[in-house]
Amino acid sequence: MNSESHPAIVFVVDDDEAVRDSLRWVIESAGFKVKTYPSAGEFLKKLDPSQSGCLVLDVRMPEMSGLQLQKLLSEKNNPLPVIFISAHGSVPDAVGALHGGAIDFLMKPFDNQILLERIERSIKLDRKRRETRQQQEEIAQRVAQLTSRERQVMELIVKGKPNKVVAIELGISTKTVEIHRARVMEKLEAKNLADLIHLARFLEDTNVESSPN
Incomplete structure (x- = not known):
């Protein structure tokens, strides 16, 4: 029962x-x-x-x-x-x-x-x-807090690209990437890179769509 x-x-x-x-x-x-x-x-x-x-x-x-x-x-x-x-x-x-x-x-x-x-x-x-x-709804709500730039930074980071490469691809400074990265980690409540990758894969596997701000 x-x-x-x-x-x-x-x-x-x-x-x-x-x-x-x-x-x-x-x-x-x-x-x-x-x-x-x-x-x-x-x-x-x-x-x-x-x-x-x-x-x-x-x-x-x-x-x-x-x-x-x-x-x-x-x-x-x-x-x-x-x-x-x-x-x-x-x-x-x-x-x-x-x-x-x-x-x-x-x-x-x-x-x-x-x-x-x-x-x-x-x-x-x-x-x-x-x-x-x-879980989908909770994570989607967190992702929805990201700005368009933060979303771009996150997508490149979870692909394993270092900050310098992300900076070059987005045409911004490495320092700016570091700031965006810190905000992404904070908003998604990710403790480390592995945690961030797990969240990103969960979103992808469950087909959750979140429109960036």
Whole structure:
């Protein structure tokens, strides 16, 4: 069971009340907090993007299908992992769901233990995604404090170029480079060059864009 002060929630969206009740019992018995919804629309009305957890989602439902909801969440950049369940799913449905990033596509009836394992995996993945996103935002905020010149200096420094070379390439004095370098280290809260390189690589690997001042 998740023991965080704000525990993850397993959201179950299925238009069949009996299925919702059954899933609630199974999932709550394993120690997870559960919320159920009869439709994608009802789920979206109550959706809190900051709430961690995962989504157990039926494929075929009236008004908005599970696949349509998955696509909408992706467009909104919502990191909530999705586990699809279906009694009448087709191969194209499964392919579409997995291609869209679903954790799994389970055909009803399925082994409850498999579902619980997928839920556990999904919650861990969601937690990791949210932690990474928070790191991205914090670092991006620091980088946003840099001036255009400081950003230029940083980009050359992390490539391993010494101050004299940076000065020549930017057409400024070595002393000015040293001043900009010190400000970059201070604004990014980097303790040393290795720390600065790590921050720069993290930004590059996570595709964070920050517009310089």
